[in-house]
Amino acid sequence: METIQLLKYEVIFHWIALFFYLFSTIFFVRHVVFKNEKSLNVGLWLALIGLIPHTIALGIRWYAVGHGPYLQQMESFSSTVWVSMVIFLVCVYKVPRLKSLGFVILPCCLAMMILGIISNPWVSDQLAQTLDHGRLEKGIYARSGVAKVPPTFCGIWFVIHITFTIVAVGAILISLSTAIFYLLKKKKGENEFYNKLPSLEALDAYSYKYAGFGFISWTIMVVSGSLWAEQSWGRYWGWDPIETWSLITLLLFGIYLHLRRFFKWQGEKAAWFIVVCIAFAIATLFIIPFVMTTVHSQYFL
Amino acid sequence: MQKVKRFLLSRKTVIYLICAVGISCLAGSTIPQITTKSPQFFEQWEAGSPSLYYVIDLLQLNQVYTSTWFLILIALVALSLAYSVYYQSKTLIKLKETAQREITERSFKDFLVIRGQGSGIRGQGSGIRGQGSGIRGQGSGIRGQGSGIRGQGSGIRGQGSEVRVEELARKIKRVFKVRGYRLYPAIEKSRYFLFGKNRAGRWGGVIFHLGLLLCILAALYGLAFQKRGFVQLKQADTFQGKNEDWQAKSLGVFAGNFDPGFKVYLNKFTPSYWENDQIKNLESSLTIIDSKGEAREFLLSPAGPIRFKGTKVYQAMDYGYAIGFILKKEGREDILTDFLLDVSRKKDKPLEGKMDFPTTDYILNMKFYPNLIEPSFYATFPGVDLTVMEKGEQRFKGRVLFSQRAGLNNKDSLSFIRICYWTGLTFVKNCGMPLVYCGFALSTLGAFLIFMLPYKQVYLKVTEDGNNIQVSMGGRSNRYNALFSEEFKELGENLEKELGKHGNDSVT
Numbered sequence: 189m190e191t192i193q194l195l196k197y198e199v200i201f202h203w204i205a206l207f208f209y210l211f212s213t214i215f216f217v218r219h220v221v222f223k224n225e226k227s228l229n230v231g232l233w234l235a236l237i238g239l240i241p242h243t244i245a246l247g248i249r250w251y252a253v254g255h256g257p258y259l260q261q262m263e264s265f266s267s268t269v270w271v272s273m274v275i276f277l278v279c280v281y282k283v284p285r286l287k288s289l290g291f292v293i294l295p296c297c298l299a300m301m302i303l304g305i306i307s308n309p310w311v312s313d314q315l316a317q318t319l320d321h322g323r324l325e326k327g328i329y330a331r332s333g334v335a336k337v338p339p340t341f342c343g344i345w346f347v348i349h350i351t352f353t354i355v356a357v358g359a360i361l362i363s364l365s366t367a368i369f370y371l372l373k374k375k376k377g378e379n380e381f382y383n384k385l386p387s388l389e390a391l392d393a394y395s396y397k398y399a400g401f402g403f404i405s406w407t408i409m410v411v412s413g414s415l416w417a418e419q420s421w422g423r424y425w426g427w428d429p430i431e432t433w434s435l436i437t438l439l440l441f442g443i444y445l446h447l448r449r450f451f452k453w454q455g456e457k458a459a460w461f462i463v464v465c466i467a468f469a470i471a472t473l474f475i476i477p478f479v480m481t482t483v484h485s486q487y488f489l
Numbered sequence: 490m491q492k493v494k495r496f497l498l499s500r501k502t503v504i505y506l507i508c509a510v511g512i513s514c515l516a517g518s519t520i521p522q523i524t525t526k527s528p529q530f531f532e533q534w535e536a537g538s539p540s541l542y543y544v545i546d547l548l549q550l551n552q553v554y555t556s557t558w559f560l561i562l563i564a565l566v567a568l569s570l571a572y573s574v575y576y577q578s579k580t581l582i583k584l585k586e587t588a589q590r591e592i593t594e595r596s597f598k599d600f601l602v603i604r605g606q607g608s609g610i611r612g613q614g615s616g617i618r619g620q621g622s623g624i625r626g627q628g629s630g631i632r633g634q635g636s637g638i639r640g641q642g643s644g645i646r647g648q649g650s651e652v653r654v655e656e657l658a659r660k661i662k663r664v665f666k667v668r669g670y671r672l673y674p675a676i677e678k679s680r681y682f683l684f685g686k687n688r689a690g691r692w693g694g695v696i697f698h699l700g701l702l703l704c705i706l707a708a709l710y711g712l713a714f715q716k717r718g719f720v721q722l723k724q725a726d727t728f729q730g731k732n733e734d735w736q737a738k739s740l741g742v743f744a745g746n747f748d749p750g751f752k753v754y755l756n757k758f759t760p761s762y763w764e765n766d767q768i769k770n771l772e773s774s775l776t777i778i779d780s781k782g783e784a785r786e787f788l789l790s791p792a793g794p795i796r797f798k799g800t801k802v803y804q805a806m807d808y809g810y811a812i813g814f815i816l817k818k819e820g821r822e823d824i825l826t827d828f829l830l831d832v833s834r835k836k837d838k839p840l841e842g843k844m845d846f847p848t849t850d851y852i853l854n855m856k857f858y859p860n861l862i863e864p865s866f867y868a869t870f871p872g873v874d875l876t877v878m879e880k881g882e883q884r885f886k887g888r889v890l891f892s893q894r895a896g897l898n899n900k901d902s903l904s905f906i907r908i909c910y911w912t913g914l915t916f917v918k919n920c921g922m923p924l925v926y927c928g929f930a931l932s933t934l935g936a937f938l939i940f941m942l943p944y945k946q947v948y949l950k951v952t953e954d955g956n957n958i959q960v961s962m963g964g965r966s967n968r969y970n971a972l973f974s975e976e977f978k979e980l981g982e983n984l985e986k987e988l989g990k991h992g993n994d995s996v997t
Contacts, residue, residue, distance in 0.1 A: 336763035389971035400940030
C-alpha cells in the first residue's frame, strides 16, 4: 500500500481515537461535576477502547514513515497521549480508587491529541486545500512531507531519551491529577463522593510517589540526552535552552522533594508546589522549543 | 570548620543553593549570553542602553555559566554534596551495625513510644483479638503505625512454650516473605523480629548525591582541562594536528595547547539525502597518520565518532562545496584560492557566499549551482553566478561554468578550476568523561532507589501471657507513609489469618 494511503488510514484512526477520548472526557467531567457514579466506568471503558484505534494509528504511522512516532509534532503529541493513557490505565488497574483521575488526565490527553491532529501535516494540508477550494498544489510531499530521521537520531541513548521524556509526562500527569483531587477533596470536605477516593493522606502520598517517578524519568531523560549529545556532537552539556530548562525543572522537583522530606511540606502546600513544577515541565517540553532558538526545535518539527 | 560544616549541611542552605542554581539557569537562558550572540549584538545593546548593559556586564549576567559567582555557587553545591554523602554514609553504616545486633526488650520498648493510636486489628471468630498501638519511630520524621495482634485460643494452648513460639515464628516469616520482606538474620532466633523490605532503598540518597557530586566534579574538570577544536577540511586535504591549525577551539583554563599528535587526511566525503531533501547521512573517509608515520583508515559518521590516542573525532554537521578559482593577474604569479560554501538545505537553492580574494582588492559574490540542468545536491553540471567587485566597481557579472574563465575588464581573469566537498570535523579530548558516565549512572540509580524502593521496616514482638501469645507489630517507612500504612494494615490482616489458620490446624 502506498504511503499516502497508509497515512490517510492513520489519520482516520487518530480521529476515531480522538472521539473516544472526547466522549470519555465528557463522562469523566459528568462524573465529577454531577457526581454521577455510572459515568465513571463508562468514561474509563471509552478511554480503554479509544486506546485501540490509537494504537493502530501509531502502528500505521510507524510502518508508513519508517521510524518511531517521535519526530514530528503530531507524532510526539500522539505518542505522549498514548503513553499517558497506558500509565493511567495501569495505575487504575493497580489502585481502582484512582479511577476519577481521568477527570484531569483525559482533558489533558484530549488537548494534546487535538494539537497533534491539527499539527499533522496531512490534515493541515487537507484543511488548507478545503479552505482554498482545492487551488493549492496537491500531493502529500508537496508541502507537508513526512520527516525523515536525521543522521544523529540513532543509538540507544536517543531511544532512551525519547522514551523517558514521554514516560515523564505520563507520570507527572498522574501526579498533577492526584494533587488536584487532593485540593478538591480538601476544599469540598468529607462527602459521599470524595470519600470514594483514597484518603487525603493517600492522595498526597500518590502525588508524591508519581512526582518521584516523574523525577526519575526526567533524570533519565536528561542523562540519556546528555550522553546522546556527547556521542553525536562531542559535548554532553551545552546550555542549550531546552537543556537549561530541563535542568531548571529538575531542580524545581528537587526543591519539592527536599521540602517534603526536610520541611514536612505535605498536603495543600505540596499540592500547589507540584502544580508549579508540572507547569515548568510542560513549558520545557511544549513551549520553549517554539519560543527560543534551540537545537531541539529543528528536530521537533 | 564546624560552622562551615553545619552551614553546608543545613537544610535551609540546601534549599537556598538549589534555588540559587535554578535562578542562575533562568537568568542564563533569558539574558543573551556571550557564547550564543555575536559581539555586534552586545555593542548595539551597550549603545542602546548603556546603564543596563553596565549592570549586566558588571554582574557577569551575560556570561552566567562561566562567571566567578556561578563557579563559587557550584563549588558550594559540590561541598554541600560531599558533606552530605559523607554523613549519610556514616549514619547508614551505623544503622546497619545496629540492625545486625540482636534486638533486646529495651530497644523494642524504646521503639514503642506511643500507644493507643493507629489501626487495630480485631479478629472475628478466629480467636484473635487486636490491640491498637501507634508507633513513632526514632529518627527524623519517620512515623510508623502499629497494631497489636493478640493470639488467643485453642490452637496454641497445650504445647510447650518454645515449640509454640517457633511454630509461630515460622508462620510469621511466611507471611512476610510473601510480601517481599526479609528477616534480619542476627535476630531470627529471638522472640523479637525485625523484617525489612527494599534495604537498598536506604542508600538511594547517598548514591544519588554521590552521582551529582561526580557530575559536578567532571564539569569542573572539563572547565579546567577540556580541549576542543574544530577544523574545516577539504577533500584530499590534511589537517596537520597543530594547535595553530584550528578554525575554532575552546580550551579549559589549564589546558594549554591542543595538539592531537596525529594528522588527519580526508580521502572522501559522502553526503546522502532522503527523498524530501533531508540529510540521511554524512560519511567521511579519513586516514589518520600518527607521530610515527603509521597510517590507519577510518570511516566517520555522525553516529560513529572515532577514538584515536585519547582524542575523539566527531563528524560535524557543517559541510558544503569548496570551489576553486585561479586568478591570473598581469605581472604576478597565478593565485589559487578555494572558497568554502555552506550547503543549502534545499536542492533548488544555490550555495551562496561573499568573500575577499586573498592578497587582492577583489570581492567575489558567488551563487553556486551544483547542477544547472535540474535541482540537485550533487555537482553533476556545476556553474556559478559570479559578481566580482574591486574598490566599489563591478569587474564581472555573469555565469561561469566549471573550467571556464571570466575576464575582469582589466586583463585579469578568474578561472573556475576546482570543485570538491569540504566538511567540518570536531576533535575533543576530555579525560573527565568516565567520571561523567559514573555520575550519570549513580544519579539515575540513586533516584530509582529513593523513589521506587522505599525502605520499610516491620518490628514484631512475641510475648506470652499465661496461655495466650501476643504478637505486637510496628513499622515504619522512609517514604509514602500513607501508602505504607495501607500495606501495614494488609500485613496485619494476613498475619491474623495465618495465625488463625495455625490455631485451627492445631486444635486436636
